[in-house]
Amino acid sequence: MQSHFELFGLDPAFGLDKEMLEKAYRDIQSRVHPDRFAHAGDAERRASMQWTTRVNEAFRTLKDPVQRAKHILELHGVDVAFETNTQMPTDFLLRQLELREELEAAVQKKDAALLDALRRALAGERLLLEAEIGESIDKRRDYPGAAGPVRKLMFLDRLNAEIDSAYEEIE
């Protein structure tokens, strides 16, 4: 099976050019999308749906930093079963606890501004981690070494989702 990068004709890099990705995605979509085959036969409509589904999936994977990194690691045979392997450095876990306490406090005070601040802090930390992953994958070609920061990024993603549902809770 072709990798998601090959599908879009891109180099398998973590720091990929978002505009190139979007352009390739749209170019392919404009050829295979079901809207182009609304009057075609069943076989073509089915093929069109399968292709579009595949292209959407590849695009979604490459757009998201965690998914993109996991895809690259997978291509290099690094075990990406992160969910079951949750050993993390103590200082990172302590920081996570701290952030979660801040989140709880914000929910209790029903303070959207605190949530906003938390989101901004998180965005900053995410950028640092993404730089670290890019460094490891693109520069040093150290794929197993990238697993650590990818796992951390997943933690932050999860926290981000919790912040989002916290907004709904206090509304």
Add this chain to the structure above:
Amino acid sequence: MALLQISEPGMSAAPHEHRLAVGIDLGTTNSLVATVRSGAPVVLPDSLGRPLLPSVVRYGAAGKVEVGYAAQAKQATDPKNTIVSVKRFMGRGLKDAAHIENAPYDFVDAPGMVQLRTAAGVKSPVEVSSEILRVLRERAELSLQGEISGAVITVPAYFDDAQRQATKDAGKLAGLNVLRLLNEPTAAAIAYGLENASEGIYAVYDLGGGTFDLSILKLSRGVFEVVATSGDSMLGGDDFDQRLFCWAVEKAKLPPLGARDMRLLQMKAREAKEYLTFHGEAPLTARLSSGEVVDLAIDSETFCSITQTLVNKTLGPVRKALRDASLAVEDIKGVVMVGGATRMPQVQRAVAEFFRRDPLNNLDPDKVVALGAAMQANVLAGNKPQGEDWLLLDVIPLSLGVETMGGLAEKIIPRNTTIPAAKAQEFTTFKDGQSGMSFHVVQGERELVTDCRSLARFELKGIPPMAAGAARIRVTFQVDADGLLHVSAKENTSGVEASVAVKPSYGLADADIERMLRDSFEHAKEDMHARALSEYRVDGRRLLEATRSALAQDEKLLDAKERDAISQAVTALERLLKGTDARAIKQAVDALNRATEEFAQRRMDQGVRRALSGKKIGSL
């Protein structure tokens, strides 16, 4: 040597005749049909020049059905048989439809979807909706003087799978070839974007009669991309009427009302609401069946205060969509207002305040959805040459998942995923020798299955005996371009494949549709066989046309043997199309479809390669 002309894949090589395609806005309060004529979208009016068709259906004894203004005129005198706002009941059970207590109908609680007892028998919301669609189809056929080749029907973006499926079924029942279900705010964005040549990120605030949608779209040359969508499928202009109605009942200290008085007062409430859009105060008067006269007046301040919570309720989904899209208010370049209920000044004010800019109102909020749907139908019908058409990328509004141990919902495809989308998930057995597994598919964002919408239950049987945990059941969830879900499952280790058909929870199986179709044809005195024959012929001719143009472009992708197989299937179909054997035509169509499967895949591969080569074939 002559130069070969190579056209784009998917586009017909031969200039085909212009196909008649329409866009239909099947609204809670009003419905419309539009088409593209000489390049411009127009709403098709009735013979009296009225563009709107009130979404009201009245069932008389002896099978007489009235739709639109005629039915609307009788809603207060014959409330039980006159169905208004049927869209609220589409794909809904008795317990999850709103305002049931204030609706003057005889509800019949059917599994999944509520039904209504009328003078003409028990009717499902699908049947009621199909009456509205049928009138619009006939209006279009009369006005365009020809058979409609396909229709795009719009649905609220926040409609779940059951509501979408119900809408598509209603279309089929009305004899329409449903090319696509299109989300209403997306349709509005198409009409707005093309009219104004807009680029950038826009929000569409769509408050209809019964539903609220908020979509955020990225508009760029030739691409409409929905980034996030959110809403409330149980909130609309009707609720504002309802508040006003309750206010009137309380103010006039009325006793519990009968069906006729209830409908009368609801109508008066709606009139007062509309009057308040342009006036500071509105009268609200009615003579009840007891002879008592209700004589009230309401000023806009009071109206605003009793509906304040409803207006605020729309802002929650707005914030949610912005968060889902990771966008701030400042990123939004404009807010397009859609739906008659956005005419209310307090709604305009609240939106302007939230987005810190004046909302865009330069297209008629009642018509913009139908116009956009017509434009999309025109593209889907292949009436626009490539280069002038556009690409539409829409999303699923609510997460899809399955029930797992402990009544929890496990998300399989998250909301705001671009469609079509698919996800495969593996499951295993938990008992030795377990031969079956049952699945419960749900839709929604909540953790508990009971808080989500139940879409379907199905069982996979015939798993060969194995130790617990050894079986590998791969379940594939496929969401198509209409946002409809298809589920299939197979057991992998043993090589035994079992696929399943998902029966919708709302209880309308294919057999039901067939029965309804039969009923309606008997009613219309149409011949079932003739109808089937004509449908298969249309299918067959369409497939022949598509196959010929595919061969003209890409015959080189086939070897001699493959070409022969396709030619044979083509010849067989051509021969049968001259006859009148509906079943044989259907079989020949299926055979040709099978024969072209591999060819279709290769053509698609080639399309992708060309897209990547960066060269426009036409410019070589």
